[in-house]
Amino acid sequence: MRKARVGIRDIAEEAGVSIGTVSKILNNKTDGVRIGAETRERVVEIAERLGYQANPLASALRSKRTGIIGAVNRNPGGEFMGRLGQQVQLAARRRDVELFVGIMKNMPDSVEAQLSILQGQLFDGFLLLGDLPNYRDVARKLRNLNKPHVSVAAGIAVEVPMAHTDEALGFKLLLDYLWGLGHRKIAFMGSLAWPLVRERLRLFKEGMAVKGLSLPGEYIATMDNFPYNLEDFAASEKLFRSTVDHAKALLRQANPPTAIVCATDGFALGALKGAAQLGLRVPRDVSITGFDGIEGGFICQPELTTIRRPIEKVAAEAVDLLLALIDSPEDPALQRRILIEPELIVRESCAPVLEENS
Amino acid sequence: MRKARVGIRDIAEEAGVSIGTVSKILNNKTDGVRIGAETRERVVEIAERLGYQANPLASALRSKRTGIIGAVNRNPGGEFMGRLGQQVQLAARRRDVELFVGIMKNMPDSVEAQLSILQGQLFDGFLLLGDLPNYRDVARKLRNLNKPHVSVAAGIAVEVPMAHTDEALGFKLLLDYLWGLGHRKIAFMGSLAWPLVRERLRLFKEGMAVKGLSLPGEYIATMDNFPYNLEDFAASEKLFRSTVDHAKALLRQANPPTAIVCATDGFALGALKGAAQLGLRVPRDVSITGFDGIEGGFICQPELTTIRRPIEKVAAEAVDLLLALIDSPEDPALQRRILIEPELIVRESCAPVLEENS
């Protein structure tokens, strides 16, 4: 027979005060009322001695606050998205708030069913991690529930509030670098099934236009018939193999590009292998760039020159913003768009263009 | 002015029945009492029409059940652990239960502070993902709270209940394969800071002994002065670089091994690069094996021959077991150890040993 959980009234009785007083003390209520220092100490001491643990369910039911924030991750198993999830958790922990991440399928089965995660009163607010295909439904739902949310690393197209990398700057950094290396024939590769990639393609095109570089259709390789989501290694492998093939097709053209800008590091890794399979040497024969800054970028050979998204900063800003929103949901100043500067990481996959290829 | 959330009493009023009846109907209570079919239908219809959503906080407070399970992940950003987290979420979703994953730091700051995740009554049970350094404290705590837990992919050393890969079988598969290729001089590499790696080293030694192969100390490369946890890319990169160096040291010996069995795919990726930096060709000059079956294994060149842990199966079994435990916490039959068979994936990193090296 186990002893029942010790509750607020046990400690009230033990201390000879009322439960209301105990509640105030344990919650550090300082507004309006004040508690005698010695009473406070005694209560705190007794609470510790009895091993009191507030029942968060009961507190939340009453106060409409759980003190927990939720995050929705479409693809927690992906290298980038996995790290992003980890970083928001670490950021939350540094602020002493609990953060749990749930998964959201992105296949368009009943949107309602997908939203069950959000339904409960379990979370005070949400972080929406990465591209969510049904982003608008989710955002609307959350607004109806009066639960604030912040989109994180989800492209510029989402509404405020959001925290993201300044990807336009990223492409500028990248194209300036390639330009300086002498590259003029630059291709792009990625799957347009990702909204983020669509946006990056747009940014890439804009960057090319600014430099006055032409971009023939044969220099844009997209693989769009792949599921938006990779639920396991097998799906992931299929996409990778396809990426390799697309890279090869790109490089086997009569007038091949001297550089391939890949929409993500993942695609760049495929391009690296594709080039190798054709007997091409990177970066001597072709330069390849990534985008994101995942670990795969320094594991591969040659190591990848890429744009790193500073996810620690993005995550920290997003958590701070959400916390502020939970406190002041109506503050218009918080409806903002946070853009963090990315960083060019020069490693081994780019080189000056050779005379014979130019 | 927003309409208040629709509650159980709104629908009772609308249907002209009492809230008790509504509760029974919506919870499909069939024990003892029965409800008239037409009453039931009417109530259900009204509930749907009004868009009724039970307040999970209130239900849970009363019933002591949230219907949600929690998972604790030490390293959700790692490639393997990230996928594991994803797989348990998918498995839970298939069973229509919500699963949220929280992070647990593994540095020995106050154990109590780390356990806050577990404190609440928010979860009906827990999945403990991977090696937790303070596993015993966590398990004990959960037992005191009467919350069942299942350890997942955490090594054979943890107590029941647990679900894991049969790693002894994995090493047998691996060593049989290498033996068949003619390898007799086999080295091991990994960081003993991971409990899992310590166990794998033991398994490796046993497997070598069974084959009557000698294992000189110079054939065991360990890097133990690295943090148990990798919180970001930078830490991860440091460990990777160190792995590369250790592999090179291993291969530069006077009498180098013909094969290196790496404790995880991550170490094998480092070995691959180390060999390449020495001008060695894999698998011609040295064979390298991994363990886990992460995506990095087919992205690298040459692709990695490895033992795949079938995490989908491990995850599904773990979720089923936990769900059963939540229903029957005292059932001794559920205090079990589930071992799933791993699979040898032959790719490109192993070859028959050359005469000149044997």
Added chain:
DNA sequence: CTGTTAGCGCGTTCAT
């Protein structure tokens, strides 16, 4: 400064 009261929204006895 502290105690009392009234719920939060639901599930579950009982009694009918």
Added chain:
DNA sequence: ATGAACGCGCTAACAG
């Protein structure tokens, strides 16, 4: 077969 009343454990408002 259904309804009334109570309580889960706590916080908030107000009274003292």
